[in-house]
Amino acid sequence: MDFYGFYTGKIFDAYEWLGAHLDRKGTVFRTFAPQASRVELVFPDKIVQMNQVFDGNFYEVLIPDIPCGTAYEYRIWSGNGKYIDHCDPYGYLMEFRPKHKSIVHNLKDYIFSDDEWMKKRTDMKDKPLNIYEIHAGSFRKPNPKTNDFYNYEELGNMLIPYLKQSGYNYVEFLPLCEHPCDESWGYQITGYFSPTSRYGSPQQLMKLIDMLHQNNIGAILDFVPVHFAVDEYALAKYDGTALYEYPHTDVGMSEWGSCNFIHSRGEVCSFLQSSANYWLKEFHFDGLRMDAVSRMIYWQGDEKRGVNSNALEFVKNMNKNLKKLNPGCILIAEDSTSFAKVTTDIDKGGLGFDYKWDLGWMHDTLSYFALPPYKRRENYHKITFSMLYFKDENYLLPFSHDEVVHGKGTILNKIYGSYDGKLKQAKALYMYMTVHPGKKLNFMGNEIAQLREWDEKREQDWNLCNNLKHRLFYEYICKLNEIYLSHPALYEYDYDEDGFEWADCHQESRSVYAIERKSENETLMTIFNFGDSILEDYSLDVKYADKAEVLLYSDWKCFGGNTNENKIICKLEDNKLIITLQGYSSILIKLIP
Numbered sequence: 121m122d123f124y125g126f127y128t129g130k131i132f133d134a135y136e137w138l139g140a141h142l143d144r145k146g147t148v149f150r151t152f153a154p155q156a157s158r159v160e161l162v163f164p165d166k167i168v169q170m171n172q173v174f175d176g177n178f179y180e181v182l183i184p185d186i187p188c189g190t191a192y193e194y195r196i197w198s199g200n201g202k203y204i205d206h207c208d209p210y211g212y213l214m215e216f217r218p219k220h221k222s223i224v225h226n227l228k229d230y231i232f233s234d235d236e237w238m239k240k241r242t243d244m245k246d247k248p249l250n251i252y253e254i255h256a257g258s259f260r261k262p263n264p265k266t267n268d269f270y271n272y273e274e275l276g277n278m279l280i281p282y283l284k285q286s287g288y289n290y291v292e293f294l295p296l297c298e299h300p301c302d303e304s305w306g307y308q309i310t311g312y313f314s315p316t317s318r319y320g321s322p323q324q325l326m327k328l329i330d331m332l333h334q335n336n337i338g339a340i341l342d343f344v345p346v347h348f349a350v351d352e353y354a355l356a357k358y359d360g361t362a363l364y365e366y367p368h369t370d371v372g373m374s375e376w377g378s379c380n381f382i383h384s385r386g387e388v389c390s391f392l393q394s395s396a397n398y399w400l401k402e403f404h405f406d407g408l409r410m411d412a413v414s415r416m417i418y419w420q421g422d423e424k425r426g427v428n429s430n431a432l433e434f435v436k437n438m439n440k441n442l443k444k445l446n447p448g449c450i451l452i453a454e455d456s457t458s459f460a461k462v463t464t465d466i467d468k469g470g471l472g473f474d475y476k477w478d479l480g481w482m483h484d485t486l487s488y489f490a491l492p493p494y495k496r497r498e499n500y501h502k503i504t505f506s507m508l509y510f511k512d513e514n515y516l517l518p519f520s521h522d523e524v525v526h527g528k529g530t531i532l533n534k535i536y537g538s539y540d541g542k543l544k545q546a547k548a549l550y551m552y553m554t555v556h557p558g559k560k561l562n563f564m565g566n567e568i569a570q571l572r573e574w575d576e577k578r579e580q581d582w583n584l585c586n587n588l589k590h591r592l593f594y595e596y597i598c599k600l601n602e603i604y605l606s607h608p609a610l611y612e613y614d615y616d617e618d619g620f621e622w623a624d625c626h627q628e629s630r631s632v633y634a635i636e637r638k639s640e641n642e643t644l645m646t647i648f649n650f651g652d653s654i655l656e657d658y659s660l661d662v663k664y665a666d667k668a669e670v671l672l673y674s675d676w677k678c679f680g681g682n683t684n685e686n687k688i689i690c691k692l693e694d695n696k697l698i699i700t701l702q703g704y705s706s707i708l709i710k711l712i713p
Contacts, residue, residue, distance in 0.1 A: 121133070121134060121136070121137035121138070123174060123175070125390070126386070126387060126390045127386045127387060127390075128386040129385075129386030129387070129388070129389030129390050129393075129434065129437065130386070130390070130437070131390045131393075131394065132390075132393050132394050132396075132397040132441055132442075132445060133394060133397070134210065134390050134391060134394040135210050135313050135394050135395070135398050137150060138150050138151065138152060138178075138209070138210040139151075139208055139209075139210030139211055139212065139313065140192065140208060140211060140212070140222070140224050140225075142188070142224070142226050145182060145184060146182050146183050146184035146185060146186060147182070147183050147184075147186040147224055148180065148181070148182045148183075149161055149170070149180065149181050149182075149183065149192070149194075149208075150173075150178060150179065150180045150210075151170070151178070151179050151194050151208065151209070151210075152177060152178055152179075152209075152387065153177070153178075153179060153194070153196050153358065153359035153363075154176075154177035154359060154363070155198070155199075155359040155360055155361045155363070156179070156196045156197060156198065156359045156360060157197045157198060157199045158170075158197045159179040159194055159195065159196050159197070160194070160195040160197075161181055161183070161192060161193075161194060161195075162192060162193045162194070162195050162205060163186075163190065163191070163192055164190075164191060167195065168181055168183060169181070170194075179194075186224055187224070188223075188224050188225055188226050189223060189224065189225075190223065190224045191215060191221040191222070191223055192208070192221060192222055192223075192224065193205040193206060193207060193208075193221050193222065193353075194206045194207075194208065196358065196359055196360065197360075198359075198360030198361075199360070200360075202360075204352055204353070204357070204360075205353060206353055206354065206358060207220055207221060207222045207310065207311065207353055207354055208222035209312065209313075209354075209355060209358065209364075209391065210312075210313050211223070211225075211311060211313060211314055212225040212227050212313055212314060212322060213225040213314050213315070213317065213321070213322060214298045214310070214311045214314045214316075214317055215317065216317045216318065217299075217300050217302075217317075217318070218300065220300065220310065220351070220353050220354075222311075222314070225321075225322065227322055227402060229323070230322075230323045230326045230327070232326065232330050232404055233330055233334065234329075234330050234333035234334060234404060237333035237334070237336070238333070238404065238448075240448075241338065241406055241447075241448035241449075242448050243448065243449075243450050243474045244290075244338075244450065244559065245474070245514065245614070245615065246611070246612050246613075246614070247611060248289065248559075248604055248605045248610070248611040249289070249290060249450075249516075249559035249560065249611070250287065250288050250289050250290065250559075250560050250562075250601055250604055250605060251288065251290045251291065251292050251340065251516075251559070251560060251561040251562070252283055252286070252288035252290070252291050252292070252561075252562060252564065252567075253291075253292045253294070253518075253520055253521060253561055253562065253563040253564065254279070254291055254292070254293055254294070254563075254564045255293075255294045255305060255521065255564070255574070255576055256269075256272075256275055256293055256294070256296065256318075256319055257269050257302065257318060257319070257576060258574070258575070258576050258577070258578060258579055258580065259275065259278070259279065259564055259579065259580065260275075260278055260579045260580070260582070261578070261579040264578070264579060267302070267577055269318050269319055270319070271319050271320035271324050272315075272319045272320045272321075272324040272325045272327065272328040273320065273324045273327050273328060273331075275319065275328060276327070276328040276331040276332065277331075279291065280331060280332060280335050280337065283335075283337055284335060284337070285598065286567060286594075286597070286598055286601060287597075287598050287600075287601025287602050287604070287605055288337070288562075288601065289336065289337060289338065289605060290337065290338040290339070290340060290406070291332065291337060291338070291339055291340070292339075292340040292341070292342065292409055292561065293339070293340070293341055293342060294306050294307075294342050294521065295307055295309065295341070295342045295343070295344055295411075296315050296316055296319075296325065296341060296342075297309040297310075297311055297312055297313075297314065297315070297316065297344070297395075298310055298311030298314040298315070298316045298317065299311075299316060299349065300349060300351055301349075302576055302577065303576065304349075305521070305576055306342065306344075307342075307344055307376070307411060308347070308348065308349040308350075308376070308378050309344055309348050309349055309354075310348070310349045310351055310353070310354035310355070311354070312348075312391070312392075312395040313395055313398055315403075322403075325403060326402075326403055326404070329403055329404045329405060330404070333404065338406040338407070338450075339404075339405050339406050339407075340405065340406060340407040340408065340409055340450060340452070341399050341403075341405045341407070341408055341409070342408075342409050342411055343395075343396055343399070343408040343409065343410055343411065344411045344412070345381065345392050345396070345410055345411070345416070345434075345435075345438075346374070346380065346381060346411065346412045346413075346415045346416055347374040347376065347378040347379060347380050347381065347412070347415070348364065348365075348378060348379050348381065349378055349379075350377065350378055350379055355379070356379055362382070363387075363388075364379070364381060364382065364385075364388055364391070365379035365380060365381065365382055366379075366380055366382045371419060371420060374415065374420075375420070375421070380415070380420075383416065383428070383430045383431040383433075383434040384430040389434045389437070389438070392434070392438070393434075393437070393438040393441070393442070396408055396438060396442055397441075397442060397445055397446070400442065400445070400446040400449050401445065401446060405449075406448070406449060406450060407449050407450030407451060407452060407474075408442075408449075408450075408451055408452070409452040409454060410435075410451065410452065410453055410454060410473070411454050412454060413435070413453040413454055413455040413462070413473075414455050414456050414457045414459075416428060416431035416432065416434070416435055417431070417432065417455065417457055417459045418457065418459075421457075423457065432471070435471055435472075436466050436471055436472055439451055439466065439471065439472035439473060440466050440472055443472070450474050450475070451472070451473045451474050451475075452473060452474065452475045452476070452477070452516060453471070453473040453475070453476045453477065454477045454479075455476055455477065455479075456477075456479045456480075460512070461513075462476045462513055463475060463476050463513045463514040473514075474514060475514050475515065475516040475559060476513045476514065476515055476516065477515075477516055477518045477520075477561075478506065478510075478513075478515035478516065478517055478518070478558060479518070480505075480506065480509075481506040481510075481515070481517055481556070481558075482517065482518055482519065482520075482523065484502045484503070484505055484506065485502070485503070485506075485549070485552070485553075486523070486531070486534050487499075487502065488502040488503055488650075489534065489535045489536065489545060489549055489650075490534055490535065490536055491536055492536050492537075493536075493631065493650075493651050493652040493653075496631045496650055496651065497628055497629060497630070497631055497651075500627075500628040500631065501625075503552075503625075503633060503650075504622065504625045504633070506556070507557075507620070507622065510557055510558070510620075511615070511617060514558075514614075514615050515557070515558040515559075516558055516559040516560070516561060517553055517556060517558045517559070517560055517561065518561040519531055519553070519561065519562050519563060519566055520561060520563050521563045521574060523563070524563060524565070524566070524570070524573055524574045525573055525574050525575075526573075527573075528573070529573065530565070530566070530569075530570050530571060530572065530573060530574075531546065531549075531566050531569075531570075532546055532569045532570065532571060533571065535549070537704075540589075541652075541704060542569075543569060543589060543593055543680065544674070544675070544681070544703075544704040544705065545650070545704045546569060546593070547593065547596055547674035547675075547679065547681075547705075547706070548648055548649075548650060548674050548704055548705055548706040550596075550597060550600055551600060551646060551648070551672070551674055551706040551708060552646075552648060552706065554600050554601075554603070554604050554610065554708075555610060555635050555637055555644070555646045555708065556635070557614045557615070557619060557620045557637075558614060559611075559614065560604070564580055565580040565581070567594055567597045567598075568580070568581070568582070568584050568585055568590050568593065568594045569584070569589075569590050569593045569594075570584065571584070588680070589680050592678070592679050592680035593679070593680060595678075595679060596674070596679035596680070599672060599679070600672065603671055603672060603708065607639075607642060607644060607671075607710075608639035608640070608641070608642055609637040609638055609639040609642040609643060609644045610637055610644065611639075612639035612640065613637075613638060613639055618638060619637060619638055619639065620635070620636070620637060620638075621635075621636045621638075622634070622635060622636075623635060623636045623645060623660055624647075624660060630649075630651050630653070630655065631649070631650040631651035632647070632648065632649055632650070632651070632655060632658065633647070633648045633650070634646065634647045634648070634660055635648075642710070643664070643665070643710070643711045644671070644708060644709065644710055644711070645660070645662070645668075645697065645708075645709045645711055646706060646707065646708045646709070647660070647699055647701060647706065647707050647709075648706040649701040649702070649703060649704065649705050649706065650704065651703055651704075652703040652704060653703050654700070654701070654702055654703055655699070655700065655701040655702075655703075656700050657698055657699075657700060658698070658699050658700070658701065659696045659697060659698045659699075660696065660697045660699075661695060661696060661697075662692070662695060662696065662697045662711055663695045664711070664713055665692065665695075665697075665711035665712060665713060666692070666712060666713060667692065667711075667712040668690055668691070668692045668697055668709050668710070668711055668712070669709065669710040669712060670689070670690050670707060670708070670709055671708045671709065671710055672707070672708045673689065673705070673706075673707045673708075674705045674706045674707070675701075675702045675705040681702070681705070682702065683702065689701070689707070690707065690709060697709070697711075
């Protein structure tokens with residue numbers, strides 16, 4: 121290991137030296153504990169003294185005849201004569217919760233078969249990126265009455281056909297690092313190099329990613345570089361002092377009651393960026409969605425407290441080198457601030473992310489759809505506002521897990537009106553999301569119009585698909601996703617001003633909008649009637665088109681609407697597009713010169 125690089129926060133491979141590693145002579149264990157008075161290696165049947173190496177801040181011991189699967193901990197003694205047993209910060213596997221010891225594991229015996237995918241993958245800037253966000257433990261469950269789990273490989277066997285059928289080309293997993301509490305959804309981590317044993321072994325996770333790639337589906341992992349779990353057996357006060365966290369409580373604890381990483385320490389930066397690289401390199405994940413980036417931009421996420429310059433330098437160094445080490449990987453920022461240049465290249469003064477979640481778009485859109493029709497006229501420009509700033513970043517549009525829990529209601533239940541009215545409007549809402557510039561993310565269950573808030577202890581309500589209205593809603597989403605993946609106008613110029621134009625955004629009195637999307641060889645027009653009244657003979661000038669082909673109408677009977685598919689609702693006369701739309705509906709049209 122490059123020790124100078126470790127201390128200065130420059131390395132991305134610390135896990136290859138620290139932790140437990142098998143070699144010809146046995147298993148060598150190494151840990152970093154600079155303030156420890158001594159360190160012992162604790163096995164179920166013996167305790168072994170570790171030796172100080174290098175500059176005395178590292179401890180090492182070689183043990184022969186330690187088989188894979190052996191549980192171990194580090195007993196770290198403080199100067200006050202007390203000790204705490206810790207799991208290995210760089211351990212590759214941990215016991216099934218609530219147990220928490222590390223386990224000796226050989227990571228190198230899985231051979232991937234995804235060379236073709238890895239060579240051709242890109243950041244998807246000019247391609248369709250349609251992400252299905254999933255919590256691995258509650259997508260499906262083996263037994264609805266217990267909190268058991270499918271393993272990674274079993275999950276893949278169910279998930280992959282569903283993704284292909286539904287029209288999603290990427291899947292994003294909520295954090296899969298080891299964590300003690302199911303209710304944290306993986307965001308309070310105890311093992312930054314340990315895939316959670318809830319769902320099986322590291323090799324089974326590798327197999328899942330391999331299977332996804334062989335079916336042309338990319339995989340993104342939620343990564344948590346801001347805070348970690350307070351459990352005393354993990355990183356908290358690892359060597360008896362605040363090694364990974366801030367020593368001061370005013371910045372040392374997060375709003376979630378977890379410990380904040382101290383990004384001013386090079387050792388911590390090397391730890392985190394080595395973990396990030398580990399998931400991309402060793403498991404072949406195609407990207408990372410960085411959680412709570414706003415808490416690295418500003419102290420505690422509060423703009424009034426100022427910019428956290430050390431954390432920003434960490435972010436820039438990590439992003440720059442992850443892109444070099446893992447060609448084609450995708451880096452996504454979950455950031456709710458207005459901090460500039462989050463998705464600008466680092467050499468141009470940015471943070472180097474590929475995409476940023478557009479949480480402003482999400483909040484404005486959902487608050488608009490929560491309004492009754494007469495209020496929508498008063499709040500007409502909640503829909504148009506996003507385009508005033510959309511060119512500033514490479515945005516990704518999220519309807520994520522955060523929006524369907526803790527009393528917020530599901531996407532469907534956020535929408536104003538009766539049950540049938542909600543379903544109608546949700547179809548128009550998702551067409552708006554599809555044609556709006558930016559990549560897409562949808563949390564599991566949204567595509568079947570889930571009525572119950574997400575609960576990590578229960579699988580999704582797949583029985584809803586036995587209900588005709590929900591099954592037809594799902595089929596509509598599948599068709600919409602198919603159109604998105606196959607029409608370049610919806611993605612090719614996502615971040616180019618030439619790819620988008622408001623064809624009409626001044627219909628305040630009747631909540632009507634028209635959006636034009638363009639690519640090099642295609643032009644699409646979408647008209648939205650977000651009011652509850654029929655829109656008759658609405659017209660738009662389209663002087664460059666000789667033919668109009670309806671690709672999708674949200675009120676078609678085949679998707680649970682009231683309009684026959686063969687009924688003419690759109691015609692082109694004298695360079696004008698003339699359309700009649702039902703209330704709460706939308707139409708997507710291809711304009712052909």
